[in-house]
Amino acid sequence: MRDKKYRFLSQPRRVVEDRRFVAGKGHYIADYDHADMAHVALMPCHLPAARIDAIDASAALAMPGVIDVVTGAELAAAIDPLMNGLDTPKVRRYPLAVGQVRYAGEWVCAVIAESRAIAEDAIEHIRLETTALPFVLDPEQALRDDSPPVHPDHNSNLLLDKKFVWGPVDDDFAAADHQLDFCVTWGRNSTVPIETFGVVAEWNAWAQMLDIRASVQMPKYADQIARALGLAGNQVRVHYDIDVGGSYGVKRGIKHAVLTGYLALKLHRPVRLIEDRLENMRAGDAHGPERKFDVSVAFDKDGTVRSMKMRALDNAGAYAGRAPFQLGKPIGAIVGPYRIGSVAYQAISVTTNKAAQEAVRGFGQAPTNYALETAMDRVAAFLDMDRLALRQHNLIKADEFPYLIPSGSTYDSGDYHTVIDKVMAAADYPRLVATCNQLRKDGMMAGIGIAACLEPSGGNASFEPLLNESNQTTTWMESCQINIDALGAVTARIHTTSSGQGHETLVSTVIGEILGIDPDSIRVVRPNSLESLPGNSPVGSRMAIMLGGAAARAAEKLKAKILAIAAHHLQCDAANIDYQGGAMLSANGRHITWGDIIELAHRQIHGLPDGMDPGLASFDIMQVPTGGDLPKDGKVHMYPCYSFEFHLVLVTFDPIIGKPEIRSYTIGHDCGTVINPAIVSGMTYGGIAHGIGAALLEEFAYDESGQLMTQSFLDYLMPSSHEVPDIQLVKHCTPSPHTVFGQKGSGESGYLGAPAAISSAINHAVAGLNISFDKLPIRMSVISDKIAAATQHRSDSE
């Protein structure tokens, strides 16, 4: 079936959503208005750690237009702490600081007023009295016994310390010819969408219903809000028909929704909270992983990498959030695309006085890929071997799939060597090398970067029970409903918001393909959470597999019913009916039209097979393929599908100025069967741009006194069209055996390997100076300073 040419799938079709976005007709949270709306602004405390002695809001409350001021103490008395997921009950988190401030910029109270402007002005009149407390920013320091605990009740900064040994690590290290140790650090960066987070909460006391509209990408959102506010699940109604202006993980919005939900319940007013950039950057869900890797690799003279020990120390920031679990997902691809036979992995998550970290594209995979690819480059340099040849030597071969890795996941399929060959040809590798050499001759620094990596996709939650035994989550389902109305039009329902993934295009394409009707005639709607079937939102690069899978399965159920009606009408066996394009069904010259089927299903039960229900509707609740087992002996199979990407870049810079310019960028990408080429390419291009930011520019940097130095786009630098080069995308398709069409995930593509590739190129450029860059982002100031120190350039001239 996979070999057959699809009619709509994989075809260059327009993305349904793009039409309204390009025309400026998206409907975002800020577009949702209400005549009686109350507005929230949040007052920060700028100390990294402080006891809250007093909050005097009397002057603010006396201002015209100010409705209320709510503190953390009031909230803590009224609501439950936010969900944590770990066994750390004393690391409590509320939407506002309770008793103690734990990072600079943390919100200490919320001002509710008739307008946002009034609320902001009122903040100036609130008197906050605090006593500064000792603080800690560095994760290694935070682990020490003498470190101030960020949560005194928890009495330690350790959230998680899990050690895994998969396979004969000690034996492999003892037997290997060589061992190499290094340390690299992934800087605290994120995805930073243009639209900050926003939420509107409305409480209808007569219906006992809390309506939530939010710019959100958060699994189990309604459940979490209900739990924190002590409401029944059916008293919270999250509306999914709000366009989300970017996310890639960070639009968690749970503290915001719980806060505004509480305010709406208290004030009996619709309440709106839309972060400004400062609220977002300092204390929204803006920050992603910050991780230090200590890596040892054991390898032989011929370049065979036998074993790896990895210690990953993650700076979670002030609260648990989702940070600890972002150490768990990479376990599913801990050896990358390589045949590394054994692995020891230590995952440590530690609290510090920085903003809490949230989920970011790849959920921890991009940092791990960066560490793995650095290992490959270092081993090659040690052996004086070609970096590409070393990788090719260690890559899993196409005939070795399905391939079980030491940590328990089985890779579904792939043909890594072929993808690399295609990239080398497309990029004209010899010419690239010649260009690199010419640049060096001309006095520039130049280097070629390579990175091969995997994108685990089809997200489930297997890492949760692996990291926390009391968590028994083994399903991470997704669902879809389809109805064909009495006029014959098809409407599908999906149960999530979308933040640019093109879910409407995905679902209409898949259903159109199976029912053989034009996807543009299929409407995709988003009911609210109470009208929805269970789902887990677009996380873990899962929707092509899971939402596409549920839509396909629901469509297959409908098609089976259509065929059964046709077979009954034509008095033949359903298997003998030629289902043509949905509009025509024929057998032995007789035929029945789509219109006839609709008429029968909707109006003529006497014409239906005995016992068949009227109407044409179906639904599917799909479990993640291959998932569902609890971990055993520290191992678990995680995601079903593994997309592959190979990056080849040429970076050059002036040795004094140190500003990297990407001269050439080619990526080979294999995500199995592509459902919509424009969406997959867009994800990949965007992912590379995002990766360029992580590699060279973006960091939530704190100074030694705990102040965030990058609070706005003045200092948090994002890649622009100046930094993002033309990208050559080389496609390859190795279908997955586990999904309906052979599709794999692609929502994290590009980002998962670009930082590693760019780091590889810059390090290649400076290898002759015997220096290396071990921390991302590699900013131009660092490049120029380090080269200057290495060449004594600057000291000579001063």
Place this chain on the structure above:
Amino acid sequence: MKINFSGKETIEVAPQTLWDAVIDPEILQKVVPGCREMRAVGEAEYIMAVDLKVAAVGGSFEGKIALFDMKSPSRCQITVSGAGTLGTGNGTASVVIADAGDGKSTISYEADGDVGGLVAGVGQRVLMGVVKHLTRQFFTSLKKQFTSPSSA
């Protein structure tokens, strides 16, 4: 983030006149840039409210000022702590006034401080420039107090 700065100015009045001026809240209100309010709340303790523009950001700051180790007319220590939309700030300055002869004085100061919030995050790149500018403005206004006939 930490900031520290120091300097020395010559003012064309005798040390005692200068001393009396710099501990007078009414005069301070006139010479501290952006000062909206300066009132005594105790012996050598004041509440100050200023409106400032630092780089791209503007806002208010309210703080407490305390003078101690006062040795009229030659030296004192000043602590400032406060917060506002601009962020937080606190610091200590030591001020020494010396007789420069001819009815003139020199005033030298050394300040160590810590700022947080917007002023640290957004204003960092120009903070020292702004500090210099504000200090210059302060002394220019202070000198004017002694030359302009309308001053007390």
